Amino acid sequence: MPADQTQTTAKTLLDVQDLCVSFRSEGGLIRILENVSFTVREREILAIVGESGSGKSMTSLAVMRLITDPNAVITGSIRYKGRDLLQASEREMRSLRGSDIAMIFQDPMTAMTPVYTIGWQIEEQLRAHQKLSRRAARARAVELLGEMGVPSPAKVAGRYPHQLSGGLRQRAMIAMALSCNPSLLIADEPTTALDVTVQAQILELIQRLRADFGSSVIFITHDMGVVATVSDRVMVMYAGIIAERGPKPAVLGGPQHPYTLGLLHSIPPMHGVRPHRLPSIPGSPPAPMGRPAGCAFQPRCDFRMDICATRPPLFHNGTQEASCWLAEKGAPDWARERAIRAAGDAA
Amino acid sequence: MSEQMTKPKSMLQAAGLSKTFRLGSRFRAGGIQHLQALKDVSVEVQTGEILGLVGESGCGKSTLGRCLLRLYDIDDGRITFKDRDISHLSQRELRPLRADMQMVFQDPYSSLNPRRRVRDLIAEPLRVHGRHSERDVQARLRELMELVNLSPDFLSRFPHEFSGGQRQRIGIARAIALSPSLIVADEPVSALDVSVQAQIVNLFMDLQEKLGLTYVFIAHDLSVVRQIATRTAVMYLGSIVELGETDEVLHRPAHPYTAALISAVPEADASGRIKARTILKGEPPSPTNPPPGCRFHTRCPIAQERCRVEVPRLMPLGHNRSVACHFPLQGSAGHA
Numbered sequence: 001m002p003a004d005q006t007q008t009t010a011k012t013l014l015d016v017q018d019l020c021v022s023f024r025s026e027g028g029l030i031r032i033l034e035n036v037s038f039t040v041r042e043r044e045i046l047a048i049v050g051e052s053g054s055g056k057s058m059t060s061l062a063v064m065r066l067i068t069d070p071n072a073v074i075t076g077s078i079r080y081k082g083r084d085l086l087q088a089s090e091r092e093m094r095s096l097r098g099s100d101i102a103m104i105f106q107d108p109m110t111a112m113t114p115v116y117t118i119g120w121q122i123e124e125q126l127r128a129h130q131k132l133s134r135r136a137a138r139a140r141a142v143e144l145l146g147e148m149g150v151p152s153p154a155k156v157a158g159r160y161p162h163q164l165s166g167g168l169r170q171r172a173m174i175a176m177a178l179s180c181n182p183s184l185l186i187a188d189e190p191t192t193a194l195d196v197t198v199q200a201q202i203l204e205l206i207q208r209l210r211a212d213f214g215s216s217v218i219f220i221t222h223d224m225g226v227v228a229t230v231s232d233r234v235m236v237m238y239a240g241i242i243a244e245r246g247p248k249p250a251v252l253g254g255p256q257h258p259y260t261l262g263l264l265h266s267i268p269p270m271h272g273v274r275p276h277r278l279p280s281i282p283g284s285p286p287a288p289m290g291r292p293a294g295c296a297f298q299p300r301c302d303f304r305m306d307i308c309a310t311r312p313p314l315f316h317n318g319t320q321e322a323s324c325w326l327a328e329k330g331a332p333d334w335a336r337e338r339a340i341r342a343a344g345d346a347a
Numbered sequence: 348m349s350e351q352m353t354k355p356k357s358m359l360q361a362a363g364l365s366k367t368f369r370l371g372s373r374f375r376a377g378g379i380q381h382l383q384a385l386k387d388v389s390v391e392v393q394t395g396e397i398l399g400l401v402g403e404s405g406c407g408k409s410t411l412g413r414c415l416l417r418l419y420d421i422d423d424g425r426i427t428f429k430d431r432d433i434s435h436l437s438q439r440e441l442r443p444l445r446a447d448m449q450m451v452f453q454d455p456y457s458s459l460n461p462r463r464r465v466r467d468l469i470a471e472p473l474r475v476h477g478r479h480s481e482r483d484v485q486a487r488l489r490e491l492m493e494l495v496n497l498s499p500d501f502l503s504r505f506p507h508e509f510s511g512g513q514r515q516r517i518g519i520a521r522a523i524a525l526s527p528s529l530i531v532a533d534e535p536v537s538a539l540d541v542s543v544q545a546q547i548v549n550l551f552m553d554l555q556e557k558l559g560l561t562y563v564f565i566a567h568d569l570s571v572v573r574q575i576a577t578r579t580a581v582m583y584l585g586s587i588v589e590l591g592e593t594d595e596v597l598h599r600p601a602h603p604y605t606a607a608l609i610s611a612v613p614e615a616d617a618s619g620r621i622k623a624r625t626i627l628k629g630e631p632p633s634p635t636n637p638p639p640g641c642r643f644h645t646r647c648p649i650a651q652e653r654c655r656v657e658v659p660r661l662m663p664l665g666h667n668r669s670v671a672c673h674f675p676l677q678g679s680a681g682h683a
Contacts, residue, residue: 167630196403196567197403200626201628224615225613227615229614230613266544267545268570268571271598277553278545278548281546284512284513
């Protein structure tokens with residue numbers, strides 16, 4: 001991955017190559033992820049952006065080896081610190097999960113067990129991975145809750161998940177995920193269910209994590225604003241493939257895939273001129289069974305060409321990569337492409 | 348209809364609305380609790396405008412939307428719809444008025460009956476109000492599908508065959524079937540994918556232009572409200588804290604809560620620099636046990652002694668602007 005190595009010499013923590021996930025069904029093989037490759041370096045926050053059905057959550061579940069469906073077919077390699085997780089035994093995985101790689105889920109209410117207190121659930125991790133005594137584990141759990149900005153942490157540790165507000169529950173879950181100082185934290189839409197003022201607090205917390213604990217983070221979201229706030233690099237997914245990826249300023253400032261461009265434009269601006277109509281992407285994201293042949297985005301694309309019937313590979317331009325034929329020879333000039341198409345339509 | 352058109356005509360007026368829910372039970376730990384969802388809310392919806400209602404979860408914006416349509420009974424206050432007092436009409440008396448005021452719901456998955464075809468879903472309001480012959484109903488169905496940009500071929504399908512955006516279009520077609528003048532839309536785009544949200548926001552704006560509708564548009568996403576609303580009311584713990592023209596409210600907030608809310612919105616800034624943010628501490632207090640004085644004082648960065656005891660009233664600030672704060676932010680009132 002030449003484009004990935006130009007910027008920094010930080011060590012690669014996670015290296016995913018050609019990850020494919022499919023499910024056997026009555027109607028044949030349903031492909032969810034198709035040849036997804038990416039790396040996460042040490043102390044880096046990688047944002048994975050996509051809409052429903054883009055495969056962003058499936059990617060994180062695959063890394064955690066949490067896809068347990070017997071009909072799932074997973075190929076490729078997921079190398080964490082040089083070790084292939086897809087080849088690891090279930091026993092090895094169990095010692096990695098929680099201690100080396102931790103995950104925060106979107107909905108803390110369903111991710112935590114309702115029958116034990118918050119404190120007990122954090123303790124359990126510490127006792128399993130760090131062999132702490134109950135008393136030491138409880139003290140550490142209370143300390144962690146305090147570090148996450150939970151008011152009166154000792155009291156909260158004795159509460160059950162349903163007794164807490166959404167923001168506190170999410171903090172408790174982050175405390176749980178960080179209890180064993182993981183090198184890699186996977187956060188799957190951790191702020192989607194929260195109000196903006198609380199979301200701002202959680203985003204600040206996740207950024208502090210990297211500074212204080214030196215963790216790497218994979219941040220999964222559908223919100224471009226959140227991406228802009230928290231990430232170093234961005235990977236945009238669409239219908240199970242990587243549409244575009246690169247350093248955040250490059251991708252948000254000069255998107256090279258029409259899907260990224262459309263996503264950025266369809267967010268109503270908070271400043272400046274209010275457009276009479278929002279530029280929108282027609283149609284809706286395809287279901288995994290109904291993905292179009294060739295480029296998956298072409299039925300919704302303003303810049304469709306004949307060649308789009310063939311699936312484009314990821315083209316490298318500078319620090320960015322995009323899987324669009326328009327990016328084959330350098331970064332696309334959207335204004336020019338639009339003008340060419342407008343002229344073509346008029347003729 | 349004989350009033351002059353110089354002043355914007357008011358379609359719906361609410362004065363001093365209060366609504367309290369009873370939670371729990373006498374027989375359970377904690378006993379009965381009272382949740383004051385709305386406290387002395389006064390707001391006016393002008394004909395042809397889009398009034399945005401914003402606030403965090405639990406601030407009472409959905410309750411207010413439902414009270415305005417009398418889908419909830421109100422405890423106190425007065426609601427006038429087209430110069431008629433509807434605050435204490437019975438459900439039976441309200442029924443003829445229902446055709447004139449409709450609602451669009453947040454979740455297009457649970458708001459459509461999965462066992463009925465689109466045809467029947469959209470025709471239901473037409474048949475219930477019995478103003479159309481069966482032939483008219485069929486013609487109207489096709490017209491409605493066209494208005495919401497769906498193919499009339501879809502009429503015989505079931506809701507599960509549609510994507511979220513298409514379902515929301517069906518919900519909208521149902522709401523406009525009887526040509527209402529007022530629509531309350533409760534978070535109509537927040538359950539949709541980002542690329543689809545823009546389509547539905549555009550549809551709301553198109554329909555307003557074509558049909559001359561008036562909306563109360565409830566949302567928690569400030570950028571969506573900025574795009575669509577002419578005026579915006581910001582709510583916090585059951586009260587309106589600020590009200591005014593959308594651009595004024597969002598660019599020169601007078602209430603510290605509005606300012607914090609705006610500053611918390613993450614923005615897709617191309618340069619990737621982090622904007623200066625005032626991050627509020629804590630979370631909104633529980634509405635079952637609201638703090639005394641100004642309800643925002645527990646999280647307010649500029650709270651003073653007076654805020655802890657005296658409840659600020661919504662006071663006019665000039666420029667069609669009102670704010671409920673003892674110390675409104677500078678730079679907001681200055682231009683008035």
